[in-house]
Amino acid sequence: MYRYDHYDQVLVDQRVAQFRDQISRRLSGEITEDEFKPLRLQNGLYMQLHAYMLRVAIPYGLLSSDQLRKLAEVSRTYDRGYGHFSTRQNIQYNWPRLQDVPDLLAELASVQMHAIQTSGNCIRNTTSDHLAGVARDELVDPRVYCEIIRQWSTLHPEFAFLPRKFKIAVTGAPTADRAAVRVHDIGVRAVPGRTADEPHGFQVLVGGGLGRTPRIAEVCREFLPREHLLSYLEAILRVYNRYGRRDNKFKARIKILVGALGIEAFSEQVEAEWAQIRDGAMQLTPEEFDRVAADFSDPDYAALEPSDLFVQSLALSKDRALGRFVASNVLPHKRPGYSIVMISLKAKGKPPGDATAEQMELVAELADTYGFGRIVVAHEQNLVLPDIESRHLPELHARLSALDLAEPNIGKVTDIIACPGLDYCNLANARSIPIATRISERIEDLDYLHDLGDISLNISGCINACGHHHVGNIGILGIDKQGEEFYQLMLGGSPSDDASIGKILGPALPSAEIVDAVANVLQTYVNNRESADERFLDYVRRAGFEPFKEQLYGQPEHA
Amino acid sequence: MKLWIITGSATESGAPIYLQTNNRWTHKLSAGHPIASEAERQSLLDAAKAQQRKVCDPYWIEVRRAELGHLAPVSLREKIRAEGPTISLVSTPFSSTTPASRPAAASA
Numbered sequence A: 001m002y003r004y005d006h007y008d009q010v011l012v013d014q015r016v017a018q019f020r021d022q023i024s025r026r027l028s029g030e031i032t033e034d035e036f037k038p039l040r041l042q043n044g045l046y047m048q049l050h051a052y053m054l055r056v057a058i059p060y061g062l063l064s065s066d067q068l069r070k071l072a073e074v075s076r077t078y079d080r081g082y083g084h085f086s087t088r089q090n091i092q093y094n095w096p097r098l099q100d101v102p103d104l105l106a107e108l109a110s111v112q113m114h115a116i117q118t119s120g121n122c123i124r125n126t127t128s129d130h131l132a133g134v135a136r137d138e139l140v141d142p143r144v145y146c147e148i149i150r151q152w153s154t155l156h157p158e159f160a161f162l163p164r165k166f167k168i169a170v171t172g173a174p175t176a177d178r179a180a181v182r183v184h185d186i187g188v189r190a191v192p193g194r195t196a197d198e199p200h201g202f203q204v205l206v207g208g209g210l211g212r213t214p215r216i217a218e219v220c221r222e223f224l225p226r227e228h229l230l231s232y233l234e235a236i237l238r239v240y241n242r243y244g245r246r247d248n249k250f251k252a253r254i255k256i257l258v259g260a261l262g263i264e265a266f267s268e269q270v271e272a273e274w275a276q277i278r279d280g281a282m283q284l285t286p287e288e289f290d291r292v293a294a295d296f297s298d299p300d301y302a303a304l305e306p307s308d309l310f311v312q313s314l315a316l317s318k319d320r321a322l323g324r325f326v327a328s329n330v331l332p333h334k335r336p337g338y339s340i341v342m343i344s345l346k347a348k349g350k351p352p353g354d355a356t357a358e359q360m361e362l363v364a365e366l367a368d369t370y371g372f373g374r375i376v377v378a379h380e381q382n383l384v385l386p387d388i389e390s391r392h393l394p395e396l397h398a399r400l401s402a403l404d405l406a407e408p409n410i411g412k413v414t415d416i417i418a419c420p421g422l423d424y425c426n427l428a429n430a431r432s433i434p435i436a437t438r439i440s441e442r443i444e445d446l447d448y449l450h451d452l453g454d455i456s457l458n459i460s461g462c463i464n465a466c467g468h469h470h471v472g473n474i475g476i477l478g479i480d481k482q483g484e485e486f487y488q489l490m491l492g493g494s495p496s497d498d499a500s501i502g503k504i505l506g507p508a509l510p511s512a513e514i515v516d517a518v519a520n521v522l523q524t525y526v527n528n529r530e531s532a533d534e535r536f537l538d539y540v541r542r543a544g545f546e547p548f549k550e551q552l553y554g555q556p557e558h559a
Numbered sequence B: 001m002k003l004w005i006i007t008g009s010a011t012e013s014g015a016p017i018y019l020q021t022n023n024r025w026t027h028k029l030s031a032g033h034p035i036a037s038e039a040e041r042q043s044l045l046d047a048a049k050a051q052q053r054k055v056c057d058p059y060w061i062e063v064r065r066a067e068l069g070h071l072a073p074v075s076l077r078e079k080i081r082a083e084g085p086t087i088s089l090v091s092t093p094f095s096s097t098t099p100a101s102r103p104a105a106a107s108a
């Protein structure tokens, strides 16, 4: 794992001291809320409906067991004993008191964590594939580049006041985007070299995003030699910083600029800027790459026999709880004898993405006992134990079950991504979490859940789309209709290589009807799919909306 | 007749607080001072804004008289704000010794 060097630690410690001073001036009345707001937002401190909220970055989602234990301890000491893992590999604390925030941040700094650049109009936490380093389909470990981007973007003076927030995601697996790169301001995809002896490079996508104007990113450059990654990113940010709209918050994201200029004109600007700086100090030398890559080298894997057949047999185990868990939550590892274990934070009836201090401590302990002390946060709001010897799977399953962490639903329709919604969020129109818990309680039959296959369901409590509802196979958006909570139902979205924005199925439904409507949509799919191999998304793309409308609203599309 | 209360977030905790008389604040909406005229609403809002050390971003909300004459918020947002999240939190209930626990009523 990457360890802070002297510069990182000094920078983070100094920031804690600076913010401590700013907070004490706010508490004494020396500065007003209007003066304090931009300062607290630079440090990830928001104001929600009931309390402050602190957002802590988990760079590329990677945590050591000590870091996870610290996150648990902090939640118990300064919050209410739980944290919320978000869709951008951050953790959010919902109840910190202002006076406690400096101590909380000092605790985090002691394990090399911080909240810098987790809000505000700057470059946010660079996110990545949660299977980075262990996936079989990976070309290169994306975390090395994420770390290089983190070092470049942290307190980069030129990009501290961008027109709007800026989000970058990197994937190292050319055929399986698990980092949603196409809905980011910049998406970086590792791709093979153009000739046999050229090393890998990047396809650079730009202008993706959700919110009120959802947009899929377009290709800005087909192939970027890897040594130029930083200078090319810098060129994109310069063009955005210069031409991005600062007059209208709703038109300030880079996606609007790319849309207005067109991708050709935009990339011409970028290329012109890049020509000025490409051969400068930002070139990534092999030595620099190796220096950072050394921190992401493999742990001491044992030489084991392949275990794929063993894992398959576990999936068919007579112990159905274990069998279902292995079938949906265990993924193949690049090394023989090992497995990747996904821990669902979507237990029936529980808020998606929330974990208690006890749960975090258990996961940290399991990572130490059965893995190499590493845990990853997935953007689907789940946790990953990346290096488990397959022979330990039954034991691990039993231990996870004890704390409600063995829900066998990864990738299934109850693996719901949901934003905090009106239960916490200042900007919300409607609640998200109760819709998620009601859906998960409704789909009780686990055989039915598994028979439905892989379906993503995403819920946002307002148009800002923090729950990525546009790219859920099923998307739900909360709206306010004369003081009542209503929900729009969308179908057909995807965040992956086949990225698409979902479309609205029909008139919005009241809260009392939305769960039935989802059940109805699922049943329509089951009744009409060609076979169990036809995924929900493929069925929607093939059959269109008509069968769903007919079943749900009782009218065919062209009636 | 419409009724309003001035509210904002307490600087020290971010918790919702409601203006009483004499520039005092309470954590209990029903103990807030009901305002019946737009003129009073504006003058109390101005007074609240002047208390910037105690309160962040004060604004007014509409309230109504519910059972037994208790004041209750009109909008769902303010109801959730006043009563807390509508979902069961994943953790065990926090104890009164937890620093983050919110007092039921206090003059902030």
Ligand code: HEM
Residues within 6 Å of the ligand: A046, A047, A048, A053, A085, A086, A087, A088, A092, A164, A167, A183, A208, A209, A210, A211, A212, A213, A253, A418, A419, A420, A425, A426, A427, A464, A465, A466, A467, A468
């Ligand atoms: C205090 C709570 C939050 C506030 C005030 C907030 C605010 C916003 C706003 C205003 C946007 C729209 C930005 C735009 O379109 O330009 C947005 C987008 C987004 N937020 Fe949040 N958010 C909050 C919590 C969260 C949480 C909990 C998550 C993760 C679960 C999250 C993840 C995202 C994502 C992924 C997007 C859309 C991607 C994009 O930027 O285009 N946010 N948020």
Ligand code: SF4
Residues within 6 Å of the ligand: A419, A420, A421, A422, A425, A426, A427, A428, A429, A460, A461, A462, A463, A464, A465, A466, A467
């Ligand atoms: S989508 Fe809206 S309601 Fe949900 S967290 Fe984002 S801003 Fe809040």
